[in-house]
Amino acid sequence: MSEPVTSPVLDVRGLCVEFPGRHGTVAALSDVSLSIRPGEILGVVGESGAGKSMTGLAVQGLLEPPGRISGGEVWLSGRRIDQLSDKDMQSVRGRQIGAIFQDPLTSLNPLFTVGAQLVETIRLHLKLSKQGAKDRAIHLLKEVGIPAPEARFDHYPHQFSGGMRQRVVIALALAAEPKLIIADEPTTALDVSIQAQITSLLRRLCDDHGTSVMLVTHDMGVIAETADRVAVMYAGRLVEIGPVEEVLRNARHPYTRGLMGSIPALGRRVERLNQIDGSMPRLNAIPRGCAFNPRCPEAGRRCREDRPEPTPVGHGVSACWLNAGGVL
Numbered sequence: 001m002s003e004p005v006t007s008p009v010l011d012v013r014g015l016c017v018e019f020p021g022r023h024g025t026v027a028a029l030s031d032v033s034l035s036i037r038p039g040e041i042l043g044v045v046g047e048s049g050a051g052k053s054m055t056g057l058a059v060q061g062l063l064e065p066p067g068r069i070s071g072g073e074v075w076l077s078g079r080r081i082d083q084l085s086d087k088d089m090q091s092v093r094g095r096q097i098g099a100i101f102q103d104p105l106t107s108l109n110p111l112f113t114v115g116a117q118l119v120e121t122i123r124l125h126l127k128l129s130k131q132g133a134k135d136r137a138i139h140l141l142k143e144v145g146i147p148a149p150e151a152r153f154d155h156y157p158h159q160f161s162g163g164m165r166q167r168v169v170i171a172l173a174l175a176a177e178p179k180l181i182i183a184d185e186p187t188t189a190l191d192v193s194i195q196a197q198i199t200s201l202l203r204r205l206c207d208d209h210g211t212s213v214m215l216v217t218h219d220m221g222v223i224a225e226t227a228d229r230v231a232v233m234y235a236g237r238l239v240e241i242g243p244v245e246e247v248l249r250n251a252r253h254p255y256t257r258g259l260m261g262s263i264p265a266l267g268r269r270v271e272r273l274n275q276i277d278g279s280m281p282r283l284n285a286i287p288r289g290c291a292f293n294p295r296c297p298e299a300g301r302r303c304r305e306d307r308p309e310p311t312p313v314g315h316g317v318s319a320c321w322l323n324a325g326g327v328l
Ligand SMILES: Nc1ncnc2c1ncn2[C@@H]1O[C@H](COP(=O)(O)OP(=O)(O)OP(=O)(O)O)[C@@H](O)[C@H]1O
Pocket: 019, 026, 028, 046, 047, 048, 049, 050, 051, 052, 053, 054, 055, 064, 067, 218, 283
């Protein structure tokens, strides 16, 4: 039986982002295509500088000038959003796309109670009375696991622990019932013991509300525990996408296999992936052929000369000549 076809919540097609600079223009993202279905968590993983955050920012229309989308399309629930005005994009953010960043304090204003911030966000996007918004705020605080939500409503961000603050940020991201949440390293700044609580909260909220999540992380362990599918990025390109179980069992790209070597033992924290020899090239010095070839233990002549395009393999996609068969 074939799988039911559901239209994606997010559909990114051939996205390119460039930064013009004094020494020429660098391509920060090249031809990135990915989609996220309703209720699905797509993990986006790769080493520092791979383009993970940039992908999330471009989708939200939050690229810092002179960075700009130079090609491709972004569709949200069947509506093209990459060409919207700043004003229209502002209403998409919050209402249709919620955001969670690494440091909860970047999303919270220290001068206002969390209740006031929730009520403001709720009323900005939903037509609710003050009391209706307050009720919803308290409900959200409860839903994300804040004990005594009625009392906590009147507390300021500094009165919460790091993990509780991140729960408040998740409540804020959910405030307007967005279709998509972009969570950029949501657990990196937290204690190891708290990390799993936050990822399982995200998972539960996704399941309960049908919200889709783009989960940006450098940690394959977080992906293994939380995501449905994973997109692996290297030097501004996608090198592999597939269902998490399939990728964990049978990664098709040597870079993905390298990242898997860096899944930490339970409870141990890794700051950065460093299991693969060498480092990712600078964007203005991407090697010819496959960008990963100088670090790839399996690279052959073809890999040094021609760039492999993302090609369907199994239930996913991989950009590696190994999957194309023939001589490397
Ligand atoms: N203002 C800018 N001008 C030029 N290049 C930029 C600018 N901002 C980011 N970049 C480049 O874009 C690339 C992608 O960065 P991005 O932040 O998306 O990486 P990342 O995969 O999220 O890594 P990290 O885990 O470190 O956040 C990097 O190589 C970075 O140097």
